[in-house]
Amino acid sequence: MDILYSIFVDPFMQMGSAPDLLVQTLWEGFVGGILYALIALGFVLIFKASGVFNFAQGIMVVFAALTLVGLYEKGVPAFLALAITIGVMFVLAYAIERVVLRPLVNQPDIILFMATFGLTYLLIGLGEAIFGGNPKVMIAEQLYLPKGAIDLKILGGVVTLQKIDIAAAIIALVMIGALSLFFQYTRIGRALRAVADSHKAALSVGISLNQIWVIVWFIAGVVALITGIMWGARSDVSFALQVVALKALPVLILGGFTSVPGAIVGGLIIGIGEKIGEFYWGPLVGGATESWLAYCIALVFLMFRPQGLFGERIIERI
Amino acid sequence: MKKSALALGLVVGALVGTPALHEASAQESVYVPLFTYRTGPFAGSGIPIADGMRDYLEMLNQRDGGIGGVKIVIEECETGYDTKKGVECYEAVKDKKPVLTNPYSTGITLQLIPRASVDKIPMLSMAYGLSASADGTVFPWIFNPPATYWDGASVMVTYMAQQLGGFDKLKGKKLGLIHLDAPFGKEPIPLLENLAKEYGFELKLYPIAAADMQNQSGTWLAIRRDRPDFIYNQGFGAMNPTAVKEAIRNNYPVGKMVGVWWAGGDDDARGGGAEAKGYKALSFNQTGVDYPVMQDIIKHVFDKKLSKVENRNRIGEALYNRGVYNSMLIAEAIRTAQRITGKKVVDGADVRRGLEGLDITEARLKELGMEGFAAPVRVTCADHNGHNKAFVAEWDGGKYVKASDWIEPIKNKVRPLIEAAAKEYASSNTGWPKRSEACDKPS
Structure with missing residues (x-):
């Protein structure tokens, strides 16, 4: 009886008795969810354009952030370091297209997937060789990212909103909006959507697959950089971040691998779901639920929508 | 034909020469593998510890020619703080006759505890690992000074x-x-x-x-x-x-x-x-470089570019100095083993006795250039930890x-609680050997 009370009654009593904490939990989940959505967006862009599940997206987040901080530590001014890092991500995208993707055209998807595994370990080694394994402090202040917090006295308590989190949410939303407009209304964006629909059809109307791949991997690299800056400002820039980036997997399962809105909605559901779960129900199972709860949420959704919330329904005629 | 004969000669020479070479190096050195992690999510903690451990032993090689006239062969094995890789490191080093192992991970330590007594290689898990292993009557091959968790x-x-x-x-x-x-x-x-x-x-x-x-x-x-x-x-x-x-x-x-x-x-x-x-x-150790031992590391290792530390300011940080302390325990255990056995080149069994005879007094710390750097440590046959003091x-x-x-x-x-947990460990691990190793008389 006690256990039923703890599961079905007590958490809701807590929500009612301390609504400020509920709002705080929702906010933390929202911010976490936005960051998950950003990571998932990188996966979605590449999957749409090339049908590759880019396992290296997590390490791209770390590599981009490390490059930025590493350059700054070597005396390069912050905004110049930012510009150079964007350049590095372009060179990386170009190199990936030339060295990894182009030779593997027409190979089974699993081969391309395995190639991104190789890319992951290459970037880990490269990052450690160039910048070392020590964690680094993100140069948030030098990039004029806000510091401090806003305390809202509401609901009989205090809800604290970190300014960096507000900035992260705004930047992520602006970025997602800009990317949506880019894909919808620009020539390159339309070409990318054409490639996503059918490689062969796109080629037949003169779209350069190679060019599109470079652009998409570059955009995914920029998304990775922004994610790295935001997440690095919340903790530190270290190789442990690539593990956090894998939290995008349940987001993708939930939102669908080909949907930008799916990445956003999926990110928010996972972010808010895992924080609420950990805070109200976590103590019942000894805590540390966030590492697996996200997958449980995704699996429950899969039972009802195997293609994800916004994914394309696959119908194959036999 | 001539080329084949030359090749054959080289192969035969290598086969014949290798054991001789090993024997020669075994006579003149002690092999100390260091399990470290300079990569991965735990590298932030692992790098300064690894640097401190390595630099102290290297300093002994450079300044004193090793320990008791015997060169220390230092070899790092990268574990990434991953238990599987740690066990692989152990397998890779155990045939090279290490005088002890130093896993630097509680997960790896737990995996290796049952092997120590079988392979006759003592394990130093300095202030980490299984707290119960402080009971020397149950864990004669495991040591975790100066304090358990x-x-x-x-x-x-x-x-x-x-x-x-x-x-x-x-x-x-x-x-x-x-x-x-x-x-x-x-x-x-x-x-x-x-x-x-x-x-x-x-x-x-x-x-x-x-x-x-x-x-x-x-x-x-x-x-x-x-x-x-x-x-x-x-x-x-x-x-x-x-x-x-x-x-x-x-x-x-x-x-x-x-x-x-x-x-x-x-x-x-x-x-x-x-x-x-x-x-x-x-x-349980001080920070900074205002100790003779730290100055010797800078002089004999960092200044000679033998250290992996790139920034001089990182020498003296808390975890670097902890690595130094760890290697001081290793070196003192080898030195004690040499004294107890009268041998210059000691093996794992000897160093186990050395660890059991560790008695690092204030006077000894001063001789080591570590006066005020750490508190005295004493390990005994029954108490493999010492349960020493710490500060905030x-x-x-x-x-x-x-x-x-x-x-x-x-x-x-x-x-x-440690003694009860040690008994519990022994009873729940069927066939856990009763201690058969004799205790040396304290000097």
Whole structure:
């Protein structure tokens, strides 16, 4: 009886008795969810354009952030370091297209997937060789990212909103909006959507697959950089971040691998779901639920929508 | 034909020459493998420790020609703090006749404990690993001086009592344990549960999965709800700087947060900026380079570009100096083994006796250039730890400074639990050998 009370009654009593904490939990989940959505967006862009599940997206987040901080530590001014890092991500995208993707055209998807595994370990080694394994402090202040917090006295308590989190949410939303407009209304964006629909059809109307791949991997690299800056400002820039980036997997399962809105909605559901779960129900199972709860949420959704919330329904005629 | 004969000659020469070479190097050296992690999510803690361990042994080679006239062969094996890789490292080094192993991970230590007595290679798990292995009557091949995690947890409780005005003031207070959800992080829980019952405080557990080391906001919401009076941080690697930052974000007073000695790295606090001032961690070694031993490392290793440290300022950081301390124990164990056995080149069995005879007094610390750097340590046949004192170090914004007196662990509570846990370990591991190794008379 006690256990039923703890599961079905007590958490809701807590929500009612301390609504400020509920709002705080929702906010933390929202911010976490936005960051998950950003990571998932990188996966979605590449999957749409090339049908590759880019396992290296997590390490791209770390590599981009490390490059930025590493350059700054070597005396390069912050905004110049930012510009150079964007350049590095372009060179990386170009190199990936030339060295990894182009030779593997027409190979089974699993081969391309395995190639991104190789890319992951290459970037880990490269990052450690160039910048070392020590964690680094993100140069948030030098990039004029806000510091401090806003305390809202509401609901009989205090809800604290970190300014960096507000900035992260705004930047992520602006970025997602800009990317949506880019894909919808620009020539390159339309070409990318054409490639996503059918490689062969796109080629037949003169779209350069190679060019599109470079652009998409570059955009995914920029998304990775922004994610790295935001997440690095919340903790530190270290190789442990690539593990956090894998939290995008349940987001993708939930939102669908080909949907930008799916990445956003999926990110928010996972972010808010895992924080609420950990805070109200976590103590019942000894805590540390966030590492697996996200997958449980995704699996429950899969039972009802195997293609994800916004994914394309696959119908194959036999 | 001539080429074939030459090739054959080279092969035969290599086959014949190799054992001779091994024998020669075995006669003149002792092999000390260091399991380290300079890569991966725990590299932030692993790099300074590895540098400190390596540089001290290298300094002995450069300054003294090794230990007792015998060169130290130092070899690092990268584990990435991964238990599987640690076991692979062990398999790779054990045939090279190491005088001891030094796993630098509680997970790896737990895997290797049953092998030590079989392979006759003693294991030094300095202030980590299985607390129960401090009982030398059950674990003759395992050593974990100068203090166990249970000692550390009891020092934390004593410190909390000192801050509150006495042990009687602990009643009704809350101590939060934020810990890595891994064997290392869980190790102090039994002792803290026991002390919580004894002194009437409430223990709240906040586990952090390794995958979420940099994603702790959910846990810190719970801490904000529970408002523990003190937090004990049994974290490692990327978990620590994130925990310090989260404490700041959640307006938890960092001065009430005390890390175990592995959660007291300079990088752990540095990322928190000025607001991290006051963060605390237990320690059993001093920081800085104002000790003759540190000056010798700089002179004989760093200045000769034999160190892997690139920035001179990192020599003297808390975890670097802990690595130095670790290697001092290794070197003193080898030296003691040489004295006990009368041999120059000692083996694993000899160094086991050396570890059991460790008695590092104030006078010896002075000879080693470590006066005031650490407290004396004594290991005995029955007590493989010593349950030595620790102190609370505080981050002043640029470095850790000693912020308390040396605090004794609550030995009368810790030791009986260790002996009971050791018995339990032996009985639950069928066929666990009874100690057959004789004890040397203390010198």
